[in-house]
Amino acid sequence: MISERETSWAIKRPVSDVRPGDHGWLAYSGVEERDRVIGPFVREGLRTNEKVVYVTDAPAERLPGLGPRHRIDVDAHGRAGRLRVISRRDACLNRRGEFDPAMMFDTLAREVDEAFDQGFRAVRLTTDYSWLVNRPGPPDLGRMLGCEHRVDDAVSPSTMAMAICQIDRHACPRDELNALRDTHEVLVEVNPEFDDGILKIVRTFEPDGLRVEGELDAARHAVFAEKLAQVSGDRRRVHLDLSRLGFIDLGGLHLLARHATGMPAGEPLVLDHLAPDVENVIEMVGWHRLPGLARGGERALPDTEGSI
Secondary structure: OOOOOOOOOOEEEEHHHOOOOOEEEEEEOOHHHHHHHHHHHHHHHHHOOEEEEEEOOOOHHHOOOOOHHHOOOHHHHHHOOOEEEEOHHHHHEOOOOOEOHHHHHHHHHHHHHHHHHOOOOEEEEEEEOHHHHHOOOOOOHHHHHHHHHHHHHHHOOOOOEEEEEEEEOOOOOHHHHHHHHOOOOEEEEOOOOEEOOOEEEEEEEOOEEEEEEEEEOHHHHHHHHHHHHHHHOOOOOEEEEEEEEEEEOHHHHHHHHHHHHOOOOOOOEEEEOOOHHHHHHHHHHOHHHOOOEEEOOOOOOOOOOOOO
8 A cells, every 4th residue: 555654743634624824735546536635625715705726737627626517617717717727838837848846836926916916815726746747757856846845935824825736646756755745734635524523434545445533432333334335335345444443332343344244255344553442342352253354454653654
């Protein structure tokens, strides 16, 4: 499994909690994860008195969260100035077609200033840098890092601007991915599937499954069973990240076992990163009494937690 190495100072924030001053980072594992983060980021901006600026060469109607499927009139938002889709050539490529960090910074700064003059309460900025590292020849990591530092200097102290920088996590080597990620203080993820302050359920994408946090007791069995059934679908293997699950009752364990019996033959429900208290409960019951459940990845040590 490839995952991001998280530094101790990084803040992980659901996309709907992104706020002005956040210079966010999204290293996505596939289109579904990207769309479930950037889609809400774009739509929520358009639903309020905020301006959305997207630097891309893709047509506006094909961007995450837009188009007929979401019943959003892209042209109307464009005419009203709420949506600005800027090509890479206009935003950040010099006359030789090379990526120009200063030009990107100037573009974003100009859009923020214009949004203020136009009366918007905030401006949402986003772009996907995967094309830069996917081009033939070695990626110019130095220029990308320089650009990110400039954007951070502009966004972090702002009371108006927020940004999410996107990249396909498979597009570049781990050390380069980590270097780029470390220029951001906010790691953006999908909104929770469920969160009542006691139990939190978050969709994960690599591997496919759920991250379960807090306490799973009888009052929350039904909602957990529903979310587990939804994520299973036609997937052959589902992983549950239990690193932040502090408590599970016996009924919750039997719920897991019942669900596992409905999985395809030879495809167990995988329990990853078991917290000690949860692992003790399972050991007490006995793995042999929970058919279809399998121990997955081990819980990371404090000095290596979240490493790739």
